[in-house]
Amino acid sequence: MPAGCTLVALNPFQPIPDLYSLDVMREYHSAPQPQEAKPHIFIVAEEAYRNVQGQLEPVNQSLVVSGESGAGKTWTSRCLMKYYATVAASSSVLKSQDAVDRIEKRVLDSNPIMEAFGNACTLRNHNSSRFGKYIQLQLDRSHFLVGASVQTYLLEKTRVACQPANERNFHIFYQMMKGASSEQKKEWKMGHGQSFNWLPKAQKTLEEDCFQETVEAMSHLGIKSDKQAEIFRILAGILQLGNITFDPPAKESEPCVLEGQSKGKSQGGIPEELQACLAVRTLVAGKQSILKPCSLSDCGVRRDCLAKVVYAHLFEWLTSFINRSICADNSAWCNFIGLLDVYGFECFQRNNLEQLCINYANEKLQQHFVAHYLRAQQVGVQPEEYVSEGLEWSFVRYQDNQSCLDLIEGNPTGVFPLLNEESRLNRASDAGKFGARLQKELGDHGSISWDKFSQEPHFSVTHYAGPVSYQIQGMMEKNKDPVPPEIIALLQASANPLLGQVFGDQEADSTAPRGLSKVVTVVAKFKNSLESLMKILHSTTPHYTRCIKPNPDCKPLTFHKREVGGPAPGTLLGPLMFSLILFV
Numbered sequence: 365m366p367a368g369c370t371l372v373a374l375n376p377f378q379p380i381p382d383l384y385s386l387d388v389m390r391e392y393h394s395a396p397q398p399q400e401a402k403p404h405i406f407i408v409a410e411e412a413y414r415n416v417q418g419q420l421e422p423v424n425q426s427l428v429v430s431g432e433s434g435a436g437k438t439w440t441s442r443c444l445m446k447y448y449a450t451v452a453a454s455s456s457v458l459k460s461q462d463a464v465d466r467i468e469k470r471v472l473d474s475n476p477i478m479e480a481f482g483n484a485c486t487l488r489n490h491n492s493s494r495f496g497k498y499i500q501l502q503l504d505r506s507h508f509l510v511g512a513s514v515q516t517y518l519l520e521k522t523r524v525a526c527q528p529a530n531e532r533n534f535h536i537f538y539q540m541m542k543g544a545s546s547e548q549k550k551e552w553k554m555g556h557g558q559s560f561n562w563l564p565k566a567q568k569t570l571e572e573d574c575f576q577e578t579v580e581a582m583s584h585l586g587i588k589s590d591k592q593a594e595i596f597r598i599l600a601g602i603l604q605l606g607n608i609t610f611d612p613p614a615k616e617s618e619p620c621v622l623e624g625q626s627k628g629k630s631q632g633g634i635p636e637e638l639q640a641c642l643a644v645r646t647l648v649a650g651k652q653s654i655l656k657p658c659s660l661s662d663c664g665v666r667r668d669c670l671a672k673v674v675y676a677h678l679f680e681w682l683t684s685f686i687n688r689s690i691c692a693d694n695s696a697w698c699n700f701i702g703l704l705d706v707y708g709f710e711c712f713q714r715n716n717l718e719q720l721c722i723n724y725a726n727e728k729l730q731q732h733f734v735a736h737y738l739r740a741q742q743v744g745v746q747p748e749e750y751v752s753e754g755l756e757w758s759f760v761r762y763q764d765n766q767s768c769l770d771l772i773e774g775n776p777t778g779v780f781p782l783l784n785e786e787s788r789l790n791r792a793s794d795a796g797k798f799g800a801r802l803q804k805e806l807g808d809h810g811s812i813s814w815d816k817f818s819q820e821p822h823f824s825v826t827h828y829a830g831p832v833s834y835q836i837q838g839m840m841e842k843n844k845d846p847v848p849p850e851i852i853a854l855l856q857a858s859a860n861p862l863l864g865q866v867f868g869d870q871e872a873d874s875t876a877p878r879g880l881s882k883v884v885t886v887v888a889k890f891k892n893s894l895e896s897l898m899k900i901l902h903s904t905t906p907h908y909t910r911c912i913k914p915n916p917d918c919k920p921l922t923f924h925k926r927e928v929g930g931p932a933p934g935t936l937l938g939p940l941m942f943s944l945i946l947f948v
């Protein structure tokens with residue numbers, strides 16, 4: 365098919381013996397016509413691989429794996445990576461090198477690390493990826509796998525300091541608690557049996573709580589034990605941060621000295637200096653700095669902000685380290701197969717900036733899918749082909765979602781540009797005022813509406829997958845994502861070399877003018893990285909895999925008609941789903 369094969373993969377919620385074994389890989393790899401073999405994710409993998417071998421333009425391939433949370437995207441992506449690590453392994457490498465050094469092993473070892481730091485147990489999936497990723501598998505002239513690179517998107521860092529009810533923090537914290545030795549815990553200043561506010565559901569044991577596997581993978585990728593120790597000390601520090609309490613603030617008139625001052629004792633290994641920094645804000649007035657005690661709630665906000673910024677930077681550092689370890693030299697590879705595993709469309713009772721970004725990404729992917737798949741199907745394929753295969757054919761009407769994209773990203777009066785403008789103003793954000801501005805600027809747009817009866821500032825977007833109402837309260841702050849410069853300065857001076865390294869190039873001079881107009885907002889950063897991704901997707905041959913979650917409770921071999929019986933509103937495949945393809 366001109367737009368490549370599209371696969372529907374049904375999650376059985378139970379390992380099926382030998383479904384992804386080496387023998388099955390070999391079977392699909394050696395099949396003269398893989399498309400004619402039993403439907404399987406390996407058909408998609410093999411077809412993409414043969415396209416690269418065939419060198420037909422566009423030679424590079426993209427495998428887009430989509431579906432709701434728990435549908436099986438990460439599982440499917442892992443299967444695809446294992447397939448290439450097996451069929452595209454260079455035999456000479458196999459013979460000549462120790463297994464530990466092999467690039468395929470290192471590429472696969474990136475998975476447990478990324479999952480330990482980026483996945484968490486949620487109500488919808490016990491191993492839910494809290495970030496999006498695009499993995500580029502690099503192939504040399506002989507089509508052997510010689511390297512890979514990972515690009516991540518929008519880590520849900522709020523989870524570090526605030527876990528939704530009945531959900532957990534990132535796996536790595538539980539792995540440390542459950543798998544570390546008593547000497548390690550002592551070194552991290554974690555008391556025996558100590559409980560942590562930011563580790564809910566610690567008594568729940570999951571197969572993902574595998575500290576040794578993560579540590580081994582880190583070692584294989586070249587993260588030395590002293591660097592690992594620095595990482596774990598940072599993570600332990602984050603947990604201890606969640607346990608500190610603040611004294612009521614000093615009166616505003618009281619003189620306040622930042623350096624070395626602490627209102628309380630050092631708590632749980634958190635240096636007094638850091639505690640003081642969380643409790644006292646530095647305000648810049650001309651050349652003078654004024655220290656102002658924070659309210660109790662502000663202290664909490666600053667503490668959470670510190671935890672989030674440290675965790676997000678650590679995650680970024682890990683991703684860069686992994687890339688340095690697995691990325692091939694530019695001269696060593698010439699083609700790639702990209703693997704995209706992104707969060708599906710989200711609509712909760714309350715939606716904010718995170719959902720707006722995720723749903724915007726899904727709009728972009730939907731547009732790509734429509735352009736490449738449906739158009740190619742209907743323009744490029746003759747009805748007789750369907751008839752000859754016994755399929756009913758009728759022209760499928762598809763909706764162009766450009767109008768919704770214009771609403772969100774349109775310049776200068778889309779939701780994103782207006783939000784950025786508001787976030788860059790040097791004043792406290794006002795949700796009501798911003799709501800009124802949106803109504804004034806975008807009131808006539810067909811893809812936005814307002815619920816007259818709602819008391820809260822909000823706006824509703826008519827997405828291709830359905831309407832979603834977004835709360836405006838907190839949206840500008842999330843978009844600014846400010847980190848007080850005095851906190852950055854303290855991190856840079858940290859005794860932990862890794863902290864100094866990851867915050868080394870951040871602007872921390874609290875006496876410098878704030879320059880809000882230069883603030884790179886969350887939305888601006890996300891839009892940029894998404895644009896780069898779309899450029900890559902447009903330059904490759906796409907293959908879509910739609911994962912289906914057959915029941916909401918993740919029960920083995922349970923298929924609810926509502927989930928699998930027909931196309932749910934807004935599924936990426938929409939009305940073509942069943943006339944098209946295949947089940948795993």
Ligand SMILES: Nc1ncnc2c1ncn2[C@@H]1O[C@H](COP(=O)(O)OP(=O)(O)OP(=O)(O)O)[C@@H](O)[C@H]1O
Pocket residue numbers: 374375376377378379380431432433434435436437438439440488489491492493494706707708911
């Ligand atoms: N093909 C499969 N065979 C057996 N079990 C599977 C398969 N696919 C998924 N699962 C099971 O379903 C669970 C959820 O799958 P996965 O984590 O891949 O979902 P996801 O779509 O990536 O979700 P999220 O968006 O929350 O990250 C897995 O942990 C695994 O237990």
